Amino acid sequence: MLDSKLLRTDIEDVARKLLARGYQLDVNAFNELEVRRKELQMKTQELQNERNSKSKNIGKAKAQGENIQPLLDEVSTLGDELDAAKSKLDEVQDKLNDIFMAMPNLPHESVPAGLSEDDNVEVRKWGEPTQLGFEPKDHVELGAPNQWLDFETAVKLTGSRFVVMRGEMARLHRALIQFMLDLHTTEHGYQEVYVPYMVNSDSLRGTGQLPKFEEDLFALKGESGYYLIPTAEVPVTNIARDEIIPADNMPVRYTSHTPCFRSEAGSYGRDTRGMIRQHQFEKVEMVQMVKPEDSWQALEELTGHAENVLQKLGLPYRVMALCAGDMGFSAAKTYDLEVWLPGQQAYREISSCSNFTDFQARRMSARWRNPETGKPELLHTLNGSGLAIGRTLVAILENYQRQDGSIRIPEVLLKYMGGLEILQP
């Protein structure tokens, strides 16, 4: 959510920045609502004031044994007037609130212009696309032996966009999770947290998935109103919802491994082969809550933490600064990490690292106590994948494949694989 003061004082500037990301703000409609809000609010508060003071007088008069009937007559119509004013005010405020909740964050000044992924800008590159010296297989072919990756059975169990993993492949998948969590907790200063995989709608509103993107979520049947999490970002960031974090505890750095559940509505036909785009996948997430003045530095660091995972795994990647139009709803700036996939001869997204500034914090009232003012102030939130496990597994299979279809295990994973060095078909 954007600062309402900003929209009152400089709405043209806000509208211009939103347009950069393809969001058209109806300035006139907003201003009209805002004028009405002000009128109705002042009128309502005046009536409330009148009611309060007259009621007090009635109390006093009654205490002194006076006849209060004339005073009661005086306020007889006040209640109805007040109710009418209040309901009009509520109506306008609901409309304004709907607008606010549907308005995306403002892109930072450093965000490249553009409306589609074609306008994203490569910031840096690490390593070179892997040269195998033979025709590379993709992960579906590589996973076929021993039913390492078994898509047919997953279809039977559930449907498309799921996978069953077996044997050493399942272990490698698990090894990746352990490796990433250990790296973030021991070298990057994150605290590991375990969180619910279902959340309520308040949490989803807090991080920005609701109200606009409900079709991307799996909602549970029944009365609970719960949803399966689309990312650990939701439960982990909402830890700070309605909290005031002491300055000494800042910055807060959490890492968490969770499954992620996404309906992938609107992506029919895209990435249908293999496990690039699944309804259920694992992810190790990093989340930070920082002082506002630190958030841009924190974004660079957090991106570096995700990059470190790829570097330790020896996977070539590039860092892309997303253009304004390609960023997610809540982000002020996003770096995508794209890993090289020999099977596709392409870089594919494997991590997304964003600074949300105070956008999520305002939605969820996440604050810290600023020692300079002594007051609670909105903090800044960030998160990034570190990394998406399924896609990392794909990247390892494709980059570490050998001509006979066997897979070499990267050095850093050996201790999680019980010393197993090669996956042999």
Place this chain on the structure above:
RNA sequence: GGAGAGAUGGCUGAGCGGUUGAAAGCACCGGUCUUGAAAACCGGCGUAGGUUUAUCCCUACCCAGGGUUCGAAUCCCUGUCUCUCCGCCA
């Protein structure tokens, strides 16, 4: 699942339907005292919004949402959560 108790400011904890936005204590901040600290004493100390900006003033908020009333932290209804006991259970 059954029975009962409860939810008040950072924490503990008062609160007859009418100057209670809320006693008291703790914590915290400023000051006096002290070589310094502690103690003692004095003062301050919630959040959000509106108006204004020197300030003042006004409104809302005592779990949430409804209701009764001229007036609700206080009464009624619904929901959520917490605790205790019983039952069941990975």
